Amino acid sequence: MGKLRVRQVPLLEIFSMAVEALWSNRLRTSLTMLGVIIGIASVITVTSVGQGVQKATEQQIQALGTNVMLVLSGVARSGGISQGAGSASTLTFEDAQAVGKQAPAAAGVTAYLQRGGQVVYGNQNTSTSILGVDLNYPDVKEIQPQEGQFFTQDDLVNATSVVVLGSAVRDTLFASGERAIGANIRIQNGRYTVVGVAESKGSVGGQDQDDRVYIPLTNMSARIVGNNSLNGRAISGFWVKANSQEELEAAQFQVTNLLRVRHNIYPPKPDDFRISNQVDIINTFSSVVGLFTVLVSAIAGISLIVGGIGIANIMLVSVVERTREIGVRKAIGATNQAVLSQFLTEAILVSLMGGAIGVAVGLGLAFAASTAFSFPFIISGVAIAAGLTLALGVGLVAGVIPARNAARLDPITALRSE
Structure with missing residues (x-):
């Protein structure tokens, strides 16, 4: 008796099956993407708004001259409390x-x-x-x-x-x-x-x-x-x-x-005097805005982690729900690699779609803020690339364990499940 030949499933077919599985559970897919959407949208919005405010302030300060400095009188004190520069x-x-x-x-x-x-x-x-x-x-x-x-x-x-x-x-x-x-x-x-x-x-x-x-x-x-x-x-x-x-x-x-x-x-x-110049003001403000942007981006990163946990949980539930489907596929010749690839592809697709929607939402919010508060609308290519890369990373990390569990299912046990 000859050996059973195992057909390698093309990547396009794996992708097609993953899309079909996600589409057939649209509500679950949307809820799964929500954490990633919020995280990426937050990163894009904060980065764009921060850069826009920074640019507007730089333009205003530069309009007053970057070759100008201010010399202030000394500080007066009352009861040991400083009254501020220029008070003496x-x-x-x-x-x-x-x-x-x-x-x-x-x-x-x-x-x-x-x-x-x-x-x-x-x-x-x-x-x-x-x-x-x-x-x-x-x-x-x-x-x-x-x-x-x-x-x-x-x-x-x-x-x-x-x-x-x-x-x-x-x-x-x-x-x-x-x-x-x-x-x-x-x-x-x-x-x-x-x-x-x-x-x-x-x-x-x-x-x-x-x-x-x-x-x-x-x-x-x-x-x-x-x-x-x-x-x-x-x-x-x-x-x-x-x-x-x-x-x-x-x-x-x-x-x-x-x-x-x-x-x-x-x-x-x-x-008994103090000197400050416009360049120092710009640099100080840029540092403050940069620190604020990093802080809020870190908070947004927590949303991404939460989104990744959500993806992992939903994918684990999906493995349980689709145990019989996995058993049938493996019984007719699907390899562990094929099952692993499909579930991993689903997790990555969910993250990337969430990332793309998050980028669009973030840019929309940043544009609305720039219009409402009259500062330049700046699109940060680095932030967009970083957001999508993070989304891809979240999908990979969140999808590994559920995909591995699906690939390791015994086909006989899987076929017996209801």
Whole structure:
């Protein structure tokens, strides 16, 4: 008697049988995929939204200049509690002027004095930031008037009561179509004439650049703040615009040494000022967003693990339910390898389909979020590839044990089952 020839089942036939088995149990297949869909969708959404928010913030900061740094006054303390950078009167207008003249890497310097206050026009009022600035502010901060003009040298010298409104303040105080230029408003009970409206710059780092008003620094110091240091006119800080982004580090070095000399600061005495630049802000924010993305992606990974456990459980139940079918197939010549391949293919298909649907859902959610909150919609090819690879891995791992159990079934025992 000759040996029984065992036919090798083609991969296409295995794939076809796997698809047919999944289709005949559509509800079970859908529920099995749910964990994978949630996990992959979470990864794609979080990655895309994180990159979009990061890009939007970078664009906003870059719009204010990546070759700009901020020098803040020192920290005042009350009862041992820090009041925050800029709270002590350690910097003066004369410090800013000295930096502008003596720091070769500095293309421009603008001093400012900032306080919160009430602005009133007619029966409208709003609480906003009041900035006393000098004439260099529009060029250094790249904020030009979109209506009217900035105040003049005479206004600065004479401490004239004129004001340039941020666009958000203008929209709050004035009705649509109403002309703001030439109107008289009250700031801290003083009367100021509107000479300009600044162009819109949006929000950066949670601060609305349009929710503020600008008045001459001399007027702010004399009439609103009313405090001068012993060595000159006190300021909250000043912005330094370097000749280029490449010279930003050199400018920071020059400013630090110049201020230390002017303030008689020598080691180990600490600086009475603090310097930060836009590049550092971008890098810090990118690190924070990156850590947040990793954290949420790790949580999404837990959903994938749960999804894999669900696939394994459903496949194990499927083996029990289809014991007789497996017995019939093995009785007519199906090899252990063929049965193993079919069940493993089913698990992989479930995971990959769940992964593909998860990618689509994730991209849809990310697009909806970018549209609703106005940040760039970024499709991360790496995240999509990683998601699908994870889905494939989940299918392989989750399908191995059920597929092995199915392949090891004794055909006689399987045929006896009901």
